[in-house]
Amino acid sequence: MAPFFLIFTAFSLYPxxxxxxxxxxxxxxxxxxxxxxxxxxxxTELIQDDQFWNAFANTFTIGVISTVPQLMxxxxxxxxxxxxxxxxxxxxxxxxxxxxxxxxxxxxxxTMLFERDFGMINWFIELFGVDGVDWEDSKWPAQFxxxxxxxxxxxxxxxxxxxxxxxxxxxxxxxxxxxxxxSRWQQFRQVTVPGIRSTIVFTIVLSTIGAxxxxxxxxxxxxxxxxxxxxxxxxYQTLGLLLYEAxxxxxxxxxxxxxxxxxxxxxxxxxLLQRLLQRLTSSRSS
Amino acid sequence: MTTDSLQAxxxxxxxxxxxxxxxxxSRRRLLRTGAGxxxxxxxxxxxxxGIAALTSLFPLxxxxxxxxxxxxxxxxxxxPFLPGPNLFSNLxxxxxxxxxxxxxxNSLIVAGSxxxxxxxxxxxxxxxxxxxxxxxxxxxxxxxxxxxMVPPQLSVVPLFMMMSDxxxxxxxxxxxxxxxxxAVGVFFMRQYLSEALPDELVEAGRVDGAHSLRIFWSIVxxxxxxxxxxxxxxxxxxxxxxxxxxxxxxxxxNPTVPVALTQLSAGYVKDQSVIMAGALLGTxxxxxxxxxxxxxxxxxIMQGAVKG
Numbered sequence: 001m002a003p004f005f006l007i008f009t010a011f012s013l014y015p016x017x018x019x020x021x022x023x024x025x026x027x028x029x030x031x032x033x034x035x036x037x038x039x040x041x042x043x044t045e046l047i048q049d050d051q052f053w054n055a056f057a058n059t060f061t062i063g064v065i066s067t068v069p070q071l072m073x074x075x076x077x078x079x080x081x082x083x084x085x086x087x088x089x090x091x092x093x094x095x096x097x098x099x100x101x102x103x104x105x106x107x108x109x110x111t112m113l114f115e116r117d118f119g120m121i122n123w124f125i126e127l128f129g130v131d132g133v134d135w136e137d138s139k140w141p142a143q144f145x146x147x148x149x150x151x152x153x154x155x156x157x158x159x160x161x162x163x164x165x166x167x168x169x170x171x172x173x174x175x176x177x178x179x180x181x182x183s184r185w186q187q188f189r190q191v192t193v194p195g196i197r198s199t200i201v202f203t204i205v206l207s208t209i210g211a212x213x214x215x216x217x218x219x220x221x222x223x224x225x226x227x228x229x230x231x232x233x234x235x236y237q238t239l240g241l242l243l244y245e246a247x248x249x250x251x252x253x254x255x256x257x258x259x260x261x262x263x264x265x266x267x268x269x270x271x272l273l274q275r276l277l278q279r280l281t282s283s284r285s286s
Numbered sequence: 287m288t289t290d291s292l293q294a295x296x297x298x299x300x301x302x303x304x305x306x307x308x309x310x311x312s313r314r315r316l317l318r319t320g321a322g323x324x325x326x327x328x329x330x331x332x333x334x335x336g337i338a339a340l341t342s343l344f345p346l347x348x349x350x351x352x353x354x355x356x357x358x359x360x361x362x363x364x365x366p367f368l369p370g371p372n373l374f375s376n377l378x379x380x381x382x383x384x385x386x387x388x389x390x391x392n393s394l395i396v397a398g399s400x401x402x403x404x405x406x407x408x409x410x411x412x413x414x415x416x417x418x419x420x421x422x423x424x425x426x427x428x429x430x431x432x433x434x435m436v437p438p439q440l441s442v443v444p445l446f447m448m449m450s451d452x453x454x455x456x457x458x459x460x461x462x463x464x465x466x467x468x469a470v471g472v473f474f475m476r477q478y479l480s481e482a483l484p485d486e487l488v489e490a491g492r493v494d495g496a497h498s499l500r501i502f503w504s505i506v507x508x509x510x511x512x513x514x515x516x517x518x519x520x521x522x523x524x525x526x527x528x529x530x531x532x533x534x535x536x537x538x539x540n541p542t543v544p545v546a547l548t549q550l551s552a553g554y555v556k557d558q559s560v561i562m563a564g565a566l567l568g569t570x571x572x573x574x575x576x577x578x579x580x581x582x583x584x585x586x587i588m589q590g591a592v593k594g
């Protein structure tokens with residue numbers, strides 16, 4: 001594996017290092033060829049900027065609210081699709097239809113469903129005598145609505161990945177578990193989940209990378225200028241939106257590169273955490 | 287870690303009429319592994335699956351409903367559940383007011399070129415990695431896999447500077463060229479070809495004196511076709527829906543579909559039913575593809591995790 005890491009670093013290092021180089025400068029959007037040396041000035045400014053930490057926290061919470069239910073729902077859906085079914089092609093294609101919907105179209109229709117005055121979701125909860133929610137205006141409702149779009153788009157896709165892995169589990173493992181008296185639920189916990197373990201890890205990694213980059217959903221959900229700032233009080237501004245705001249609204253490309261690097265460090269951190277967790281759980285089970 | 291999700295297994299993708307050698311092998315494997323669980327679904331499973339399908343499809347249905355009514359009806363409660371009479375006039379308005387016509391054409395060009403180039407390069411490179419022996423093969427393959435792991439947003443700033451250096455700012459080439467080759471595609475085709483293409487076939491071509499390009503044309507391409515069409519469709523979907531970089535690189539005068547859709551939301555168009563008509567227009571081409579080729583796309587995704 002050593003040469004792999006050498007090449008990986010060599011190849012992914014170029015955009016990484018170039019972005020880093022830019023982040024050490026003051027570069028304006030209108031005059032891209034003028035780079036004024038700033039050292040770590042962009043980084044110290046970023047660390048002292050409340051808006052950065054706010055976007056960091058929002059990316060984390062939206063990431064958790066969207067990824068955890070998404071993968072759990074996908075696991076359940078895959079389990080259902082793994083039964084012998086009539087019309088299994090229909091159910092699979094239906095599950096994948098949101099994946100074919102562009103983030104723009106999905107965000108537009110969900111923005112309408114979550115609309116405060118005439119949205120279908122408020123209409124529905126008001127049927128039960130509950131007051132309608134101003135989804136865009138306050139922090140947690142907005143983050144919940146944005147996460148709903150992400151969950152809707154990616155659950156079916158992940159379910160199909162799980163289904164493919166489930167179908168590769170040898171049947172005799174289920175038979176052995178059944179002979180040992182394992183119930184269906186125990187078979188699911190003891191045979192299915194361990195059997196698709198590597199796919200689960202794979203989807204966790206993919207969804208986490210996806211979650212750090214959430215951009216289109218909050219942008220469109222904010223409908224206009226509120227989109228880039230992630231709400232009037234930045235209540236749902238993600239790091240992706242902050243990067244865009246820094247570079248293409250405030251014209252500070254050096255600052256945008258700094259945000260990009262911060263995002264990269266977060267991805268690395270997540271990988272290390274995941275590695276650590278994996279080592280802890282595998283040493284416990286063996 | 288990623289290998290088992292990225293494997294392209296020919297027995298599921300290839301039509302049953304491919305060479306007997308690979309057909310026999312796959313049938314044996316199917317017998318050995320079984321198809322996971324064999325329980326029949328009970329009523330509860332059907333109910334839950336019905337709810338799941340409804341949840342997946344309802345937002346798309348509602349897009350259509352809202353696009354066929356008018357602004358007054360859409361903004362009333364209870365919201366409309368049945369289609370109205372204005373679908374075509376709203377589609378026409380969205381086509382003109384939101385530059386959806388131009389956006390659709392641009393997206394067709396962008397996604398079409400990216401998918402074509404990706405399939406071509408991925409099949410060539412996948413064949414080379416799977417069947418040709420050359421110096422530094424493993425090293426090169428690792429290099430390809432290495433590029434799969436670069437987070438895309440990290441390269442946005444240098445990419446943007448490069449494109450304005452080249453004079454490609456706001457132009458379609460700036461969104462086409464950075465994504466012409468996909469490492470995931472190369473890996474997908476390599477996995478497929480190393481199983482679906484028997485070494486003997488390539489050897490037979492060699493004995494007959496065919497050079498590599500000729501072998502590629504008359505032996506590899508026919509075998510690779512099912513995987514190529516799946517890779518084309520999946521790459522097309524991704525390129526069509528790609529958002530962050532096109533949003534940065536293009537402007538509203540020359541948008542792709544997702545970029546034009548943000549314009550719809552940003553208050554340029556006030557009529558909610560026209561906004562939904564735009565969303566519908568932007569989604570229809572892919573939905574049509576899904577209705578026709580849904581089964582193949584599902585098979586392709588299950589055989590190889592092609593994301594991004």
